[in-house]
Amino acid sequence: MSQAHKTRHSDAASARPDVAGCPARKWDTPRLHRSKARPARAMVAGRVGGPGPGGRALRGDGPALRGRWWQAVCRHAILARPPVGDQESCNHRRGIMSGSVRVRFAPSPTGYLHIGGVRTALFNWLFARHHGGTFILRIEDTDEKRSVTGAADDLMSSLRWVGITWDEGPDIGGPHGPYVQSERHAAGIYRPFVERLLASGHAYKSFVSEDELSQARAQADAERRPFRYRGPERDWTAEQVAAREATGAPYTVRLKVPLEGRTRFHDLVRGGDGIEIDHTNLYDIVLLKSSGMPVYHLAHLVDDHLMQVTHVLRSDEWVPSTPYHVLLYQAFGWRPPVFAHLPPILRQDGRGKLSKRFDDVAANRFWERGYLPDAMFNYLALQGWSYDDHTEIMTRDEVVARFGIERVQPSPARWNPDKLLDMNGIYIRALAPAALIAAITPFLVHAGLLEDPPTAEQQALLLLVAPLIHERLKELGEAPGLLEFFMREVAPHGSDAPLTYDPQQLIPRKLDAATTAAALAAVGARLATLDTWSVAALEEALRGLCATLDLKPGPLFGMVRVAVTGRTVAPPLFETLAALGRERTLSRVAAAHAALA
């Protein structure tokens, strides 16, 4: 696993961090390696099948093969059993095989996109790319009250940042546009479908007011019984409805859910016999608000049908409302898509879903926190999906080639920032030197350590200094703190106070101020006369001084480190001195010496 990965993020490459305000970076081919990792038997390309069920990854030769093969067959048998009939189900299979898989990510623009949303988008994207299908982005903004202006743009840049690109979407259009529901509503797309349901008796106009509803709900709560609204209007005659409508009373359109029976649907992630719900647990959901705007249940379904979506991969929380959707498909006489409900990502403390209140998970903030998109991509791919028992670091292409719903777990994952951080470190270390400099420069500029753009002199310094912190970085945002003393004559940790010394730090353990001062004076004298200011010469000189002063390297180098950097933790000493230059080194050593007087 130590050789370079040659192919990376094919179609995502050009869409890299062009996030608003996000610096463009140069993405060299990283050398991903971690010597601890095994030679990865799973990396053998032959194990990864081509697209389609027949060619899916049938890994694990030997006894496991049969099991996996059967599982694959069974999963597809599930596809073959949707409620509409054999002809239709064959289409499903054909769909996957012929590469006509169509999936979508359909967020609502109610604010920032969080990491769980990105994961849902990612799995859809991976599914589409793996099967050579189409990935659609659709904005579901049918909630006038909650929609936030600018949220859609923000959300798109979050997706682009991790390298998720769409084939059809609001900004690029496509054969089934527009891709924003409010625009589709304005275009009158949904109305005919409501009329159709009304005409066929699958839906009805409901005249209850919101007040009446909340009252009824409150009463049901008080009586500790479930509230499941079934409008009395569901049995009204056409005349009754017309009469009421003539009064100008506002109404909603509700789905007339059958009072009896059960509805079943299959789920690719869970498998088994599917999920079945008794109609007595359902109610007559609103399809059309009194404002005339369709509700999610109706809008998404009409759009999925019109956009010929074949597979719905969405978050777990939609399971309870899926029966309504199935009923709606039946009412329209349409073939439902294949459902796959993705496990949620739980909060770090495990209590509930991810939320901004408890974890810092706004997707659009990760780049500014110093995360690499590749690291995020890799981490997120592993939240609920795995390849085998040991392969974790994978390029985009590898994940695309290996991804499959069969290996998506039904059980929840938990947000694990430590793991992400570790991966980020791995990806940072894999950056080529030039890529590292490009990656950290915006952070240094932001911290006021570099001009924007950096001067030639600053660029030269970066070239010298960036490699010193390369393997010490886990977040790019740590760069300013680590490099600050190269660029400013100030105290560490962002303070504007001049460089000052804490004698406690300056004086090594078991030494006193006088000895330390004497040693620093000797260091100053020696370095002042050094012939060549190079790493090798510096090391030779300082090691020589150890003998002269009868000090061990630890204490001597330690005090010089504090003198020169103002801190006890810093990059390797000789490289640091070499980069800092003779003049600044000597003046700081002198200043430290003075501080001990």
Place this chain on the structure above:
RNA sequence: GGCCCCAUCGUCUAGCGGCCUAGGACGUCACCCUCUCAAGGUGAAGAUCGCGGGUUCGAAUCCCGCUGGGGUCACCA
């Protein structure tokens, strides 16, 4: 509360009836390397596979019950 889903080390996971005295990774700890910190190396601790019943010659793997956790019950998505 009703309904639904889920259940392997602290966390992410491997496991598809015998390859399991349960494998890997993160995190933790120790040691090595070493001018500090990292990185790297070696090793350790850490899971009676939530509990209880079955089925089976054999179960982490299949079935049932329980418990626990999560989701959902809007003119929000």
